[in-house]
Amino acid sequence: MTGTTVKDEGQVRPMATMPPRVPLLSMKQITKSFNAVEALVGVDFEVHAHEVVALVGDNGAGKSTLAKIVSGVLTPDSGIVEIDGEPVSITSPSAAHALGVATVFQDLALCDNLDVTANLFLGRELTRGGSGLKDGEMEQTTKRILQDLNSPIPSVKTELRALSAGQRQSVAIARTLIGNPRIVVLDEPTAALSVAQTAEVLTHIERLRELGLGVILISHNMVDVRAVSDRIEVLRHGRNNGSFDAGTASYESILAAITGATKYTQGGDRRYG
Numbered sequence: 001m002t003g004t005t006v007k008d009e010g011q012v013r014p015m016a017t018m019p020p021r022v023p024l025l026s027m028k029q030i031t032k033s034f035n036a037v038e039a040l041v042g043v044d045f046e047v048h049a050h051e052v053v054a055l056v057g058d059n060g061a062g063k064s065t066l067a068k069i070v071s072g073v074l075t076p077d078s079g080i081v082e083i084d085g086e087p088v089s090i091t092s093p094s095a096a097h098a099l100g101v102a103t104v105f106q107d108l109a110l111c112d113n114l115d116v117t118a119n120l121f122l123g124r125e126l127t128r129g130g131s132g133l134k135d136g137e138m139e140q141t142t143k144r145i146l147q148d149l150n151s152p153i154p155s156v157k158t159e160l161r162a163l164s165a166g167q168r169q170s171v172a173i174a175r176t177l178i179g180n181p182r183i184v185v186l187d188e189p190t191a192a193l194s195v196a197q198t199a200e201v202l203t204h205i206e207r208l209r210e211l212g213l214g215v216i217l218i219s220h221n222m223v224d225v226r227a228v229s230d231r232i233e234v235l236r237h238g239r240n241n242g243s244f245d246a247g248t249a250s251y252e253s254i255l256a257a258i259t260g261a262t263k264y265t266q267g268g269d270r271r272y273g
């Protein structure tokens with residue numbers, strides 16, 4: 001096969017006529033209210049394998065609510081969620097895990113008094129059927145995952161309290177890779193980090209894409225978002241308000257969608273920038 005043709009059911013035809021790929025995750029017309037607060041109203045969202053999609057918007061736009069629906073922490077009032085084109089109900093975090101969705105929430109939920117390996121396997125320890133834990137195996141897996149992420153954490157036996165905020169974020173991201181997920185959701189992973197630590201986390205995100213995962217990156221930081229994502233989806237007041245190609249969209253056009261200076265009209269041209 002050459003670089004410019006693909007084989008499909010015996011047919012060889014140019015790449016340009018390939019059918020659209022089925023998204024890894026597709027959310028259609030998702031609505032979620034908390035009593036009188038409409039957190040999400042008819043939101044559409046998609047992520048493909050090998051793709052980083054940034055979810056941006058002002059405080060209260062609905063970003064974390066959407067992340068919690070993907071993670072099974074919240075269930076939508078209405079709308080359809082599909083994985084590989086098949087409708088799914090993500091009714092709990094364990095259901096999300098079983099469907100290949102892993103999430104790093106803003107609080108990280110790590111244990112300071114435990115080492116890196118123990119944090120990766122927290123609650124999911126590998127046991128030897130009653131005769132203790134498979135420490136060696138867990139350490140090897142931890143080392144491999146940190147290598148996969150290009151993480152420079154010196155030892156997997158280091159207690160979390162000795163790590164920097166950036167290294168802790170690395171551990172939280174590494175933890176998501178236990179169980180070979182296909183979709184990783186990161187809620188504000190760089191919010192509390194220095195410039196150097198942020199660069200490290202962005203490298204991990206690029207590695208997740210190279211490993212073939214679909215990544216949902218929630219962030220306030222337009223520099224980060226434009227550096228690492230393929231596509232930028234804007235939420236405003238719980239509604240889609242723009243979809244941008246991260247490589248070409250201007251900062252001003254993204255900002256205008258976030259602040260509401262430009263409005264996305266359903267059925268209109270969603271791509272501007």
Ligand SMILES: Nc1ncnc2c1ncn2[C@@H]1O[C@H](COP(=O)(O)OP(=O)(O)O)[C@@H](O)[C@H]1O
Binds near residue numbers: 034059064065
């Ligand atoms: N558990 C909750 N109970 C009531 N209101 C909530 C709850 N979670 C979120 N909200 C409200 O939903 C809206 C969207 O919140 P959120 O998804 O956290 O926004 P973002 O992450 O974009 O800042 C906000 O108005 C917020 O106050």
Ligand SMILES: [Mg+2]
Binds near residue numbers: 065
């Ligand atoms: Mg949030």
